[in-house]
Amino acid sequence: MLEIQGLSAFYGRAQALFDVSLRAEKGEIIAVIGANGAGKSTLFDSVLGLTKTTGAVRLEGQDLTGQGSSEIVRRGVGYAPERFNLFPYMTVRDNLLVGAYTARGDIETNLEMVHALFPRLAERAGQETSTQSGGERQMVSLGRALMGSPRLLLVDEPTIGLAPKVCDEIAVVLRRLRDEFGLTVVIAEQNANFALSLASRVYVLESGRITAEGTAESLAKDEALAAAYFGH
Amino acid sequence: MNLRWYHFAAWGALIAAMLLMPRLVDLGLMGRGTLRTMIQACYLAMFAISWDVLSGRTGYISFGHPFLIGIGAYGTAILSKKFGVPVELSIPLAVLITMIGGLVVLLPALRIKGSYFALVTLAFMELMYQLVQVIRPDLTGGTRGLSGIKTLTRGAENGYMLAVSLMLAVALGCWLLMRTRFGTALWALGQNEEAVSGSGLSTIRLKAMAFLVSAFVAGLAGAFLVHYNGSLAPRAMFDINSVFTIIVAALIGGAGTILGPVLGAFFLTFLLEWLRPFLPGAERFLVYGAVALVLYMYQPKGIYAIIEGGLKRLWGRA
Numbered sequence: 001m002l003e004i005q006g007l008s009a010f011y012g013r014a015q016a017l018f019d020v021s022l023r024a025e026k027g028e029i030i031a032v033i034g035a036n037g038a039g040k041s042t043l044f045d046s047v048l049g050l051t052k053t054t055g056a057v058r059l060e061g062q063d064l065t066g067q068g069s070s071e072i073v074r075r076g077v078g079y080a081p082e083r084f085n086l087f088p089y090m091t092v093r094d095n096l097l098v099g100a101y102t103a104r105g106d107i108e109t110n111l112e113m114v115h116a117l118f119p120r121l122a123e124r125a126g127q128e129t130s131t132q133s134g135g136e137r138q139m140v141s142l143g144r145a146l147m148g149s150p151r152l153l154l155v156d157e158p159t160i161g162l163a164p165k166v167c168d169e170i171a172v173v174l175r176r177l178r179d180e181f182g183l184t185v186v187i188a189e190q191n192a193n194f195a196l197s198l199a200s201r202v203y204v205l206e207s208g209r210i211t212a213e214g215t216a217e218s219l220a221k222d223e224a225l226a227a228a229y230f231g232h
Numbered sequence: 233m234n235l236r237w238y239h240f241a242a243w244g245a246l247i248a249a250m251l252l253m254p255r256l257v258d259l260g261l262m263g264r265g266t267l268r269t270m271i272q273a274c275y276l277a278m279f280a281i282s283w284d285v286l287s288g289r290t291g292y293i294s295f296g297h298p299f300l301i302g303i304g305a306y307g308t309a310i311l312s313k314k315f316g317v318p319v320e321l322s323i324p325l326a327v328l329i330t331m332i333g334g335l336v337v338l339l340p341a342l343r344i345k346g347s348y349f350a351l352v353t354l355a356f357m358e359l360m361y362q363l364v365q366v367i368r369p370d371l372t373g374g375t376r377g378l379s380g381i382k383t384l385t386r387g388a389e390n391g392y393m394l395a396v397s398l399m400l401a402v403a404l405g406c407w408l409l410m411r412t413r414f415g416t417a418l419w420a421l422g423q424n425e426e427a428v429s430g431s432g433l434s435t436i437r438l439k440a441m442a443f444l445v446s447a448f449v450a451g452l453a454g455a456f457l458v459h460y461n462g463s464l465a466p467r468a469m470f471d472i473n474s475v476f477t478i479i480v481a482a483l484i485g486g487a488g489t490i491l492g493p494v495l496g497a498f499f500l501t502f503l504l505e506w507l508r509p510f511l512p513g514a515e516r517f518l519v520y521g522a523v524a525l526v527l528y529m530y531q532p533k534g535i536y537a538i539i540e541g542g543l544k545r546l547w548g549r550a
Contacts (some may be wrong), residue, residue, distance in 0.1 A: 048430060073432025081430055087423040090416075098420045101413070102432035148432055 007055035031195035034205035040188035078150025088130035099147035135166035278453035280493030286446035288487030291422035296353030304451030330451025361470035486534030
């Protein structure tokens with residue numbers, strides 16, 4: 001489904017990713033964990049063509065490198081950035097609709113699906129997102145990414161600053177997306193426990209390099225994971 | 233698009249009221265001079281709408297709108313006066329030149345953000361000011377500008393009807409456009425550009441479209457204004473004061489609302505006119521600055537939001 005090979009990313013002359021390779025199969029949740037500044041967001045930005053990169057990114061065998069980000073989204077990549085990246089002075093409904101420009105099917109159907117996944121968003125459709133709680137904003141961010149009918153969903157730090165109970169709700173939705181809709185999901189997380197509880201496979205990103213990878217069970221016992229998570 | 237009955241009612245009332253203004257003059261309720269002031273307000277309103285479509289929505293603050301207005305004004309003036317092109321043709325041509333010329337020059341500037349964009353647009357206005365004076369002064373009239381340009385209307389009432397019809401058409405057109413998905417995307421662009429591209433939209437294409445709409449309106453209003461005044465002077469056209477008047481009209485009226493800039497333009501124009509007898513000099517601008525500041529502090533979303541809030545309160549009671 002998603003295959004990244006030898007990806008390096010650059011901000012001007014500074015290199016943020018070094019030869020990163022990973023893959024996600026169809027209908028799988030994988031996680032990339034790492035501390036602040038490890039390159040998790042850069043990795044997602046690179047998949048979306050928002051950074052300067054070398055290496056290959058393939059979606060269902062098709063090369064995405066060199067395509068504009070609008071084309072990449074059109075091909076089925078949904079991006080739920082950290083929840084600070086909403087449109088604060090627009091209503092929940094308008095925020096969701098901005099995500100629907102590349103929708104493959106009926107926009108109303110997608111809206112119903114998002115409302116079914118997050119009933120709270122249906123109740124708060126007319127509310128400005130600047131007045132919402134962190135958890136609700138996270139739901140809007142995920143919902144907006146889903147409005148474009150993606151096949152691959154990139155989720156950047158869905159639990160950051162959220163109460164454990166809200167994290168559980170998010171986890172339930174991500175599992176439903178995999179099980180009911182067959183979506184492939186890639187999560188970037190600092191919250192290693194959350195990532196391990198959801199993902200079948202986990203990659204550890206440290207200073208722009210993949211330092212460990214494996215199944216959730218094998219990494220749960222691994223000391224490299226603890227090392228990466230605490231970032232030394 | 234989501235249009236409601238009260239939208240139709242409000243636009244109908246506005247259009248009717250504006251078109252009936254000359255009748256007030258007939259009835260002796262209003263002077264002819266007031267009508268002339270309203271003509272100025274209509275053109276300022278169009279400039280402010282043009283600014284608002286680009287800057288009020290997307291947050292790319294243009295300090296160089298007279299650059300676009302100037303292309304439109306000079307375009308039609310030169311074509312009609314120096315080359316004998318009929319006005320019916322020279323105005324559309326001037327608008328086209330504004331859109332193409334503006335796009336070629338300013339589109340690269342849309343790749344830079346924040347205050348840098350503002351500075352580049354300001355530089356373009358200054359550049360244009362210098363260029364029209366030195367390059368082919370036989371065409372541009374150099375520092376003196378051009379006069380004796382064909383006027384389209386005679387008398388205050390005709391001038392008013394033309395200006396107000398144009399203004400209402402521009403306002404209604406832009407208002408409808410901003411209620412489409414395109415308008416929503418522009419609004420989103422102003423709040424978080426990365427998230428817009430993350431949603432699969434080409435931000436460059438959006439900005440270019442917003443810019444084209446803005447240039448269309450600026451060129452159109454600039455061209456018609458020059459055929460109303462019958463003359464144009466580079467010093468007045470590319471004046472930093474005119475930039476501020478446009479921006480202030482849009483901001484205190486209510487940026488991002490289309491109708492707000494119209495309200496702001498009328499408010500500012502009449503404020504300056506009413507102050508004239510008491511403060512004939514530059515002190516007027518001090519008062520106008522103070523009024524703008526107080527209004528802005530009271531409601532940063534502008535006059536439009538004040539009226540909207542008032543109406544909602546009335547509605548709630550009724």
